[in-house]
Structures are given as structure tokens and as C-alpha cells.
Amino acid sequence: MKNFTTELTYKTSRSSGAGGQNVNKVETSVTVLWKVEESQFFNEEEKKLIQSKLKNRINQEGTLQLTVSESRTQLKNKKAATEKILEIVNKSLIKPKPRKATKPSKSQIEKRIKQKKQHSEKKENRKFRY
Template sequence: MTRIYLAHGVVLNDAELEWRTARSGGPGGQHVNTTSSKVELRWNIAESAALTPDQRRRLLERLSSQLTTEGILRIQGSRHRSQHRNRQDVLQRLRTRVAAALAIPTPRRRSRPSRGARQRRLHDKRTRADIKRNRRPPRPE
């Protein structure tokens, strides 16, 4: 049984993944018409034993637009002419999606304007106010 290392400590058994192959469409001549080089990977996130409950919740939440109603992630690959390279490509795309979904975003740190920035802002405000004041007609005395 092969182990597949994903991101954030998730290790899948190959038995959890369902691989399907099909004939790839598009140009490529006679070779494409006779070989099943297109690869489809299906992984049931909802029932995966490799995930903690928190990881499962985060994946189901963040990948919801890419999942079927049963919680199955489906990735297809037919970029390359060989089935082997398409399998590698699909696995890499799985790793990338899982890593992005499991990443915990760092909270934004609020910053303050520097002293020079505050001084420039006030100086520019005074300059604009002077320009506008000089446009007014003079007051009668």
C-alpha cells in the first residue's frame, strides 16, 4: 500500500484514492486515439481516515465549490500525452489544493502612518486650503 504525502501532515493511503483513465480529447494524432492518457482522481474527503475532524471541516468548507454533494473531490488531468505524467500532474494539483485549503491565514497587523507621512498630509491640507482661500473674492471692508 502506497502512502501519499499531502500538505500539513496529511498522509493518504493509496486505497483512499480512486483513479480512472480515459481517452484524451483534442489534437495529438493516432497516439491519442488509441491510449487512455487522461486521468481522473477522486478522493472522498467526507469519509477520509487521514484527516482530523478539524482538517475535514476546513477542507469541506474551503473546497465546497469543487466538491460533489457527497464530499468527493474530483480532479482531471490531460495536459500531457502520457498517463504517467498526467497522474503526477493531478497528484501535484491535489497537494496544492489541500495545502491552500488547510493553510491558516495570518491575521492582519494594523499599521500606523509614520510621523513624516502625518506631517506631509497636514502640509498638503494646508496648501490646498490656501489655494482655495486665494480663489475667493476679497471681502469688502
């Protein structure tokens, strides 16, 4: 996956929230950007799969964007952002196995019908008769 990480672009910004004097002057928050269409690492079929599975995360320009501000250091946030984007892209490439429709066996059908009859008889016996 070394080639894929070369296509990533990083932006830094000031993290929000509490953090004392450090938070207002140090840009520790890291945003990683990746243009899906311009990727040389994936073929067209894989790109389409990534775009369809991550359509809610990809903006109008076709850029997958992820911001991390977990750590107090820019380096750790950059590493975390890279790992997260790799994980997201890898997950989007997994194709689920197609579900094969199965029929219940004759014994299962008979068992179900038998249970339904027993249940119905039980309820019938509860009725008050004169």
C-alpha cells in the same frame, strides 16, 4: 503524505483535442478523486477547513475531483494529478494570520492634515478674483 495518497482513486478517459491517431484509442487523461469526509489522514477540524476553502471544487457527494491531460502518457498525467491535488489540499490547510488593526501615529495624522491644507491653499490660489 504517503497515507493521504492511498485514499485517492484514479479514473482514466480519452483526452480531448488534437493528438493524431493516438488520441482516439488511448486513455491518457487522468481524473483523481478524493472523498474528503472519508479521509482517515485528516482530523475533523482539518476536513472542515478543506471543505470550506475548496467548496467550489468539491461536488455534492463530497468528492474533490481533478482532471489532468497535460501529457501524452497516462503515467505522467497520473503523477501530475497526484501532485496537483496534494498542492491544492496543502494550500487549503494554511490558516492566514489574523490582521491586527493599527492606528496611525500622531505625526502621520498631522502630516496628512498639513498636506491637505497645502493642497487646498494651492487650489484656492487658482481661483480668479476681481
